Amino acid sequence: MNDKTHGGAPAYRAMISGHGSFAPKKTLTNDDLAKMVDTSDEWITTRTGIKVRHITKDNETTAMLATEAAKRALAEAHLDPADLELIIVATITPEMVFPSTASFVQRALKATQAWVFDLAAACSGFVYGLSIVQQFIESGRLKNALVIGAETLSKITDWTDRTSCILFGDGAGAVVLQRADDGRKGILYSAMHSDGDRWDALNCQAYGSRYPARKPLKDPNKIYMQIKGREVYQQAIRRIVQTVEDCLRACDLSIGDIRMMISHQMNARIIESASKRLKLPDEKVFINIGQYGNTSAASVPIAFDECVRTGRIKRGDIIILVAFGAGLTWGANVVEF
Ligand code: UT7
Helix, strand or coil: CCCHHHCCCCCCEEEEEEEEEECCCCEEEHHHHHCCCCCCHHHHHHHHCCCEEECCCCCCCHHHHHHHHHHHHHHHHCCCHHHCCEEEEECCCCCCCCCCHHHHHHHHHCCCCCEEEEECCHHHHHHHHHHHHHHHHHCCCCCEEEEEEEEEHHHHCCCCCHHHHCCECEEEEEEEEEEECCCCCEEEEEEEEECHHHHHHEECCCCCCCCCCCCCCCCHHHHCCEECHHHHHHHHHHHHHHHHHHHHHHHCCCHHHCCEEEECCCCHHHHHHHHHHHCCCHHHEECCHHHHCECHHHHHHHHHHHHHHCCCCCCCCEEEEEEEECCCEEEEEEEEC
């Protein structure tokens, strides 16, 4: 392993010691959507790979999903929540404007020693979160942290807009990261990027300081997600390929060393195109968008959790987590699991 990029191997690594995910019970199939907007199962399946998505009920919130996923990850890690030092919740559908969703998770878990915050990097939020915790653990400042990706995108979806409503779903995934000082590896490398010039490719504009709730909206659709699908599609493929190639170069790894690429699940065709350009064989690419839709910050940890549970990756495997989303933001983590 090439550790030149770290200025030498760090004394400590951030190891994933537990993982969990949670999705609301209620589901919405493509056929259900075809009764709501002018679309079909055939169109959605061939253009996106999505078959069904999970949708929260009115009384289910982002913090609830996040807490459930976190409990599962903590149980797997055999870690008492009271020993957590940091909780990051990556989300663009927070519990409320403030306090943070992470504050509600901390309260629910009784993680009394943790400092907490939300991270708004859209679909890249979870991989951004891992890179932040990596720095704190490698520097020796922290031993135990929790990174959660949690979304209730159904609450900011325009259910009359067929170009966006077919894409998204709700859910949460979480990992416990702990200091490994026994030679075990963990996060080897992270590369994060953004391009604010393209903010308008994907956004939800109200209600913030530009469009506060007290001011009537000229365009009522500003309360919903708006996407420029084609632009996102092309940018996503380009940035995923670039970032994975950068990571491989920085770590002196080849495709042959990678067991699995776990991408943000935004569209099966985007993931397949990027994988083809990277010359990644199908068995090294995990896709579960069919059962969840795009769950933004939650998608990578949900996919990671499923990947481990189904035996597709094992301890010691080298994997790449990669994401792309609004901001624009994108990034990847190379992990020796
Ligand atoms: O995580 C980041 C967030 N994710 C995204 O932003 C999504 C990225 N983009 C995509 O996944 C794809 O661009 C989409 C799935 C959104 C769209 O697929 P596409 O192959 O790029 O389709 P398109 O937008 O070029 O539209 C093709 C046609 C259009 O009709 P015309 O103009 O050819 O007559 C659309 O009006 O498909 C029509 N269309 C639909 N037809 C049936 C658009 N949405 C639908 C629909 N059902 N739901």
